[in-house]
Amino acid sequence: MNVDWFDFELPERLIAQTPLPDRTSSRLLTLNKRTGEIAHRSFTDLENDLQPGDVLVLNDTRVIPARLTGIKSDTGAKIELLLLKRLDGDRWETLGKPAKRLKTGTQLSFGDDGYGNPLLRAVIEEEAEMGGRTVRFMYEGIFEELLDRLGEMPLPPYIKERLEERERYQTVYSKHAGSAAAPTAGLHFTEEFLKKLQGKGVKLAYVTLHVGLGTFRPMSVDRVEDHEMHAEYYELDEHNARLIQEAKENGARIIAVGTTSSRTLETVAARFEGKPIGACSGWTSIFIYPGYTFKLVDALLTNFHLPKSTLVMLVSALAGRDAVMRAYEEAIAKEYRFFSFGDAMFIY
Template identity: 80%
Template sequence: MNVNWFDFELPERLIAQTPLAERTASKLLMLDKESGEIRHGVFTDLEGRLNDGDVLVLNNTRVLPARLVGAKLDTGAKAELLLLKQLDGDRWEALAKPAKRLKTGTVVGFGDDGNGQPLLKAEVLAEGDIGAREIRFLYEGIFQELLDKLGEMPLPPYIKERLEERERYQTVYSKHQGSAAAPTAGLHFTEDFLGKLQAKGVKLAYVTLHVGLGTFRPMSAELVEEHEMHAEYYELDEENAAILREAKAEGKRIAAVGTTSARTLETVAARFEGAAIEACSGWTSIFIYPGYSFKLVDALLTNFHLPKSTLVMLVSALAGREHIMRAYKEAIEREYRFFSFGDAMFIE
């Protein structure tokens, strides 16, 4: 399967640069995955698409202020690190920029303690592919407080505008810190709207998947089947496993909010292979593309994704490539806003 089958032309003006003033104010494209029928509305129309007993599954990861901009201690040259995941203690995996100049043994300093010394230092321990580095932090005090002080939100490279409020790149239900990017489909929800859904009888369940390198890794292979996903950490606790078990037993729909929730659910399904779902955690590198048969996910709320991305392939696996390409074409014609701060699609 050729990667170019998932390409499309997107005018740059449709890449949303800032979040809307009101989280729920975005447009909503509703796609019937069987017939391909498309309807257009606003995000709050989602309430009418969900039924009593349906389970909405949300990824409650919280984004780290993971972008650190500093200088090499030996030359003073500017250097940047994007934290991807904590390995253990003060060792982290990060993306380095400029990667060619951050060799093993290089030390980068961040901030100033008032005496000409950095508040935080990072030593490069090992070099990986596409700019990945294993680093160790050196500091005095509490690391999380230093990161909150020195770090910036790791907005995707296609967003050029400065984000005025950090919390607009967090979901209102974010809880467990550890992501290098937001699960952006969830950015549309407010606590009030989630309350309305619950009042209607929609059940909320939570999973955790910390978004890592896979989000930033472009498709390098020409054939879809040759691409390898980067592993990301996930968790499902017993309380939420019970909600999913009950829904399946009663024949209720499970609607994933975002591709991260969908990938977590399908990882869990594969782990138990038709048996009752239980609490679990681990690392997933699941890659979902057309030909895949979904085991837990019945519906999906998602944003509009980059051309030729693994995320376009995932939604194509659920709704069919032709339906998705036509929906994207119509969204472009109607000037929907794309990517992280953009509009939403509900596939059912």
Template identity: 75%
Template structure:
């Protein structure tokens, strides 16, 4: 398959720049993956699409304020670092911008202690592809507190507006820090709405996948099968593994909230094989595209994604490329809001 096969026309004006005031106020496009038929409503209509015995699987990762803006220690030139993956205690994989100015040995300064010294220093160790840099941080105090003080939310490059409320780029159920981007399908939920679903007999299950480098890099391959996914850390604890296994045994639908949850579920399914679902953690680089046979995911709640992205390919694997692209064309015609702060799509 060619990457071009997953392209579609998207007017720039449909890229949502800011979140809605109410999380649940988004629109919802519903796609029947068997018939290809679509219906249109509001996100709150999701409750009518879920029933007693269904299991909703949510990614409880929490986004780090991982965008640091500082300067080179020797020249004062402005440098931006995006933290992607913690490799050791103070050693991180990052994206540098402009990367050509950050060579191995370069020292970067962030913040000011009031006496002309930085609150946080970083020394570049290794240079990777497409702006990747491995750095070592040096500081006094607690790193996460410094990051909260100095860092900004790492919004995707297609969002030009500054986010005033950092929590609006976190899900209400975010718990475990480590992501470089939000699992955006989860942004539509409030605690009250999740409570409503539970009252209707929907079971909630939580897992963790820390979103990493792949979110910020476009596909460079021309052939889908040639693309290599960047590995991301995932975790499923014992209690939630037991809930998933019970859901599987009773035959209820397993509904993934977002592509990150879907990828984690399918990673767990591959790891557990024909045996029961068990607690596990590790790194996954699973790449799901048409031809893939889903083992755990029965339905998917997701946002609208970038043309020619791995996320569109995952959605197409579940519902079929033609059906998905047709639904996307319909969404464009009806002026749905796209991407991180956009509207939602439910595939069942």
């Protein structure tokens, strides 16, 4: 399967640069995965598409201010690190820029304590491909507090505008810190709208998947089947496992909010195949593309994704490539807002 089959032309003006003032005020394109029927609505119309007993599965990960700007301690040259995953203790997997300056053994400094000393120091321990670096941090105090003070929200490179309010790159239900990017389908919800859905009889279940390198690394192969996903950490507790299992037993729809929730659910389904779903955690590198048969996910709420991305491939696995490409073509013609701060799509 050729990666170019998932390509499309997107005018730059359609890339949403800032979040809308009201989270729920985005547009909603709906796609019937059986008939291919497309409709154009407002996000709050989602209430009419959901039924009592439906289970919305939301990823409650919380984005950390993972982008650090500092200097090489010996030359003062400016560098940038994007924290992707804590390995153990104070060792992190990161993306470094410019990578050519970040050789093994390089010492880095971040911030100033007011006396000419850095608040945070680091050393490059290992080099990997495409700018990957294993870094060990050294500091006094609490790392998370220093990161909150020194770090910036790791907005994707296609967003050029400055984010005025950090919380707009967090879902209102974010809970467990650890992501290098937001699960953006969830950015459309407010607490009030979620309560309204619950009042209708829709159930909410939560999974945690900390978004990592897979979100930032483009595909570098020609054949879809040759791509390898980067492993990301996930968790599902007993309460939420029970909600999902009951929905499955009762024939209720399981609706994933975002591709990260989808990947978590399908990882869990494979882990408990033939058995009741239970609490679990671990690392997943599941890659979902056309030809995959979904085991738990019945419907999906998602944003519009980058051309030739693994996310477009996941969506195409659920609704069919031709239907998704047709829906994207229509969304572009009707000037929907794309990517992280953009409009939403509901596949049912």
